[in-house]
Amino acid sequence: MDERSGERSGRTQTERLAGAIAEAIVTGVLAPGSRLDEQALADRYGVSRTPVREALRQLGTSGLVEVRPRRGAVVAEVTAGKLAELFVAMAEIEATCARLAAQSMSPLERRRLDALHESMADLARAGDPEAYARANTAFHGSIYAGAHNAVLADFALSLRRRLQPYREVQFRVTGRLARSHMEHGTVVAAILDGRAAEAHAAMLRHVTLVESSVEGLLARERVEEIPAAGPIIGNTRDGTRRRP
Amino acid sequence: MDERSGERSGRTQTERLAGAIAEAIVTGVLAPGSRLDEQALADRYGVSRTPVREALRQLGTSGLVEVRPRRGAVVAEVTAGKLAELFVAMAEIEATCARLAAQSMSPLERRRLDALHESMADLARAGDPEAYARANTAFHGSIYAGAHNAVLADFALSLRRRLQPYREVQFRVTGRLARSHMEHGTVVAAILDGRAAEAHAAMLRHVTLVESSVEGLLARERVEEIPAAGPIIGNTRDGTRRRP
DNA sequence: TCTAACGGCGTTGCATGCAATTTTCGGGAC
DNA sequence: GTCCCGAAAATTGCATGCAACGCCGTTAGA
Numbered sequence: 377m378d379e380r381s382g383e384r385s386g387r388t389q390t391e392r393l394a395g396a397i398a399e400a401i402v403t404g405v406l407a408p409g410s411r412l413d414e415q416a417l418a419d420r421y422g423v424s425r426t427p428v429r430e431a432l433r434q435l436g437t438s439g440l441v442e443v444r445p446r447r448g449a450v451v452a453e454v455t456a457g458k459l460a461e462l463f464v465a466m467a468e469i470e471a472t473c474a475r476l477a478a479q480s481m482s483p484l485e486r487r488r489l490d491a492l493h494e495s496m497a498d499l500a501r502a503g504d505p506e507a508y509a510r511a512n513t514a515f516h517g518s519i520y521a522g523a524h525n526a527v528l529a530d531f532a533l534s535l536r537r538r539l540q541p542y543r544e545v546q547f548r549v550t551g552r553l554a555r556s557h558m559e560h561g562t563v564v565a566a567i568l569d570g571r572a573a574e575a576h577a578a579m580l581r582h583v584t585l586v587e588s589s590v591e592g593l594l595a596r597e598r599v600e601e602i603p604a605a606g607p608i609i610g611n612t613r614d615g616t617r618r619r620p
Numbered sequence: 621m622d623e624r625s626g627e628r629s630g631r632t633q634t635e636r637l638a639g640a641i642a643e644a645i646v647t648g649v650l651a652p653g654s655r656l657d658e659q660a661l662a663d664r665y666g667v668s669r670t671p672v673r674e675a676l677r678q679l680g681t682s683g684l685v686e687v688r689p690r691r692g693a694v695v696a697e698v699t700a701g702k703l704a705e706l707f708v709a710m711a712e713i714e715a716t717c718a719r720l721a722a723q724s725m726s727p728l729e730r731r732r733l734d735a736l737h738e739s740m741a742d743l744a745r746a747g748d749p750e751a752y753a754r755a756n757t758a759f760h761g762s763i764y765a766g767a768h769n770a771v772l773a774d775f776a777l778s779l780r781r782r783l784q785p786y787r788e789v790q791f792r793v794t795g796r797l798a799r800s801h802m803e804h805g806t807v808v809a810a811i812l813d814g815r816a817a818e819a820h821a822a823m824l825r826h827v828t829l830v831e832s833s834v835e836g837l838l839a840r841e842r843v844e845e846i847p848a849a850g851p852i853i854g855n856t857r858d859g860t861r862r863r864p
Numbered sequence: 865t866c867t868a869a870c871g872g873c874g875t876t877g878c879a880t881g882c883a884a885t886t887t888t889c890g891g892g893a894c
Numbered sequence: 895g896t897c898c899c900g901a902a903a904a905t906t907g908c909a910t911g912c913a914a915c916g917c918c919g920t921t922a923g924a
Contacts, residue, residue: 387689388689388690388876388877388878389877389878390677390877390878391689413905414905414906415904415905423878423879424878424879424880425879425880425906426670426877426878426879426880427877427878427879429674429906429907430673430674430677430877430878433634433674433677433678434677434678434680434681436678437678437681437682438681445631445632445635445906445907446632446884446885446886446905446906446907447885447886447887447905447906448886448905448906458770461769461770461771461772462771464720464769464771464772465769465771465772465775468716468720468772469713469716472712472713472716476708476712525705525708525709526702526705527705527706527708527709527779528705528708528709528712531709531775535771632906632907632908633907633908634907634908657875658875658876659874659875659876667908667909668908668909668910669876669909669910670907670908670909670910671907671908671909673876673877674907674908689876689877690875690876690877690914690915690916691875691876691915691916691917692875692876692916
């Protein structure tokens with residue numbers, strides 16, 4: 377949401393828009409299912425419809441937005457089933473990355489991963505969800521990088537972004553931080569020792585636990601739409617009614 | 621992939637273009653590194669630049685095309701390193717799909733997979749690379765589907781499309797058809813029996829063997845640009861020189 | 865001869881306008 | 895009261911036009 381210092385258009389408008397809209401979706405400012413009116417977005421960001429259209433197409437390819445020919449674009453609706461699939465996919469990809477990392481991380485990368493993990497112990501004890509979430513992103517990111525495969529890493533990152541709003545809430549559950557850190561410990565130990573199969577299993581288990589934690593939350597709070605500030609581009613025009 | 625009867629513009633021009641350009645790239649009509657001039661493409665397909673631009677953005681997100689801001693789009697260059705990464709990623713994803721398929725395919729899906737595999741025996745014996753390649757696509761596709769995870773299946777399909785030109789050549793190697801069919805047999809047996817870990821291992825091995833087969837070919841033939849008809853939109857304007 | 869500034873040309877980025885299609889809303893029949 | 899049909903309004907798809915930027919050849923200077 378950091379409006380990237382307004383006018384510095386080193387990038388093209390299309391890129392700026394794609395980033396801004398993606399962030400608005402990921403942070404929950406644009407709720408799933410809400411229509412993405414081209415003209416409204418153009419007005420909102422002070423450009424014409426052309427770059428908006430191009431940005432929407434891009435986001436459509438990456439799965440954040442659903443573009444229906446001649447019927448406009450909407451923020452991709454994440455059903456329970458779809459959410460489960462996303463989590464399973466992420467678990468599998470992350471586990472794969474962990475296995476590859478165990479096989480091919482350089483000594484330096486291993487030391488850094490270990491150090492990062494150690495530093496997270498304090499954050500877990502302090503119980504600061506914000507800081508831990510940030511470090512957590514770096515932690516998983518360094519494992520993607522350690523897999524030495526940009527294709528898998530990109531996919532993992534894109535999945536992670538799409539699931540971000542759902543993953544974040546879980547850190548607020550009491551005790552989840554400590555357990556997360558413990559699970560990380562198992563993964564790190566396996567990677568450092570080069571035990572590939574165990575690294576895979578540990579990571580798969582870790583992400584699957586995150587999933588069930590999130591599912592528990594969602595079931596309890598009944599899909600309460602992310603914390604987030606109210607939609608800037610509201611439009612309940614089309615309904616978006618949750619229960620008809 | 622199936623050219624949906626030319627002119628029926630039930631879809632939008634942008635979609636048609638994205639499909640057409642993607643196919644041209646995948647079939648090698650548009651060689652890696654060649655410039656994708658917006659006006660030229662617009663003329664070629666009888667539309668204006670607007671839908672061409674939108675199509676190029678989409679293809680850019682999916683990795684087939686590299687769009688450089690203000691500097692035009694080019695067909696993504698696939699270096700040896702990148703190719704290896706793509707193959708590793710595909711091997712891992714396919715192996716994951718195979719494992720999930722072993723766990724969750726329905727009896728009907730299992731029977732159909734078995735039948736498909738059996739029918740490929742004839743094609744392998746007949747030694748018809750074209751027909752076998754088609755059946756092979758269906759074979760792997762049914763395993764993606766059997767994983768019951770659209771996210772992973774989509775990713776696997778997109779990787780497969782990107783690697784298609786490289787995978788196809790290998791079926792021309794003498795004896796590769798028979799060996800491919802044998803490897804499939806191992807995978808199918810594991811899936812049908814629900815032996816998840818073995819399905820994973822067998823598929824990983826299968827795709828890895830494909831990779832080494834392809835690498836052998838490429839090394840021998842020195843990146844001879846796919847069979848294919850000559851580029852329709854030629855332009856070696858920018859050089860595209862292989863060895864300066 | 866090599867380097868670097870300069871200017872023309874080609875291409876991209878974006879705004880605007882129009883036609884086609886979808887959506888919405890009002891009226892009438894059942 | 896509900897359903898169906900038709901016209902107006904809204905919205906998307908695409909074409910066109912212009913400004914800005916990058917590329918390339920030329921030329922001046924060292």
